[in-house]
Amino acid sequence: MLADTDLSERSIAKMQDLLKSDNAGARQSAARTLGKAGLKNDALLESALKDLASARTEVELSLAAGKVRKQTDGSDRVASALADAFNRAHRIEERAELVSAMRATGEPGEKQLFAALQASNDPDEITDIMRLTNSSFHNDPRLSSAYVAILKRTDDEKVSEAAIFGLVMMRKSGQEAIDAALNETSDDDRLQRRLTKAARSFPANRSPQ
Known part of the structure; x- marks a missing residue:
């Protein structure tokens, strides 16, 4: 689909x-030119995915x-590429761009986002994921389930603390998830201690919103 543009058909074909x-430089220059012209197509998406895969800095x-966020077609393939790139991100700035692209990719992207959270050992x-998702997904059971899953599996107390903080920041839905997990029959004493600690992290003098 081509929006308003002064590019000739010949120039568009060349781009x-x-x-x-x-050649990354040539590819990126062509993508910028076509992007400014309002073009969105499979070729631009493929170019963006190549840039994502080859990104080193x-x-x-x-x-x-x-x-990728601008060109995504909402496919599982794009979501998987974003998830792979997310594993290479080390700062909230890059993670923010990738989370935005995952969300723009719809259900496949969101599925990969929650999977990345659940599998994280950092x-x-x-x-960072909590800061980037809690405002939009604070009532989404997939988010609270990911935090609880971390509490169940991790041996790292710092990872556990981060998951507890995520649940607390979810407020009411986080507390409900903790209560539900506490009510499940479990012989895991470590998990019960963590869930109890999480439950006690909510202010006692007011209900979470």
């Missing part, structure tokens, strides 16, 4: 050919994630 190039990762990463 689209350059999108297939293995923090800036490159952020820029590539932004391109307390900083868990806290």
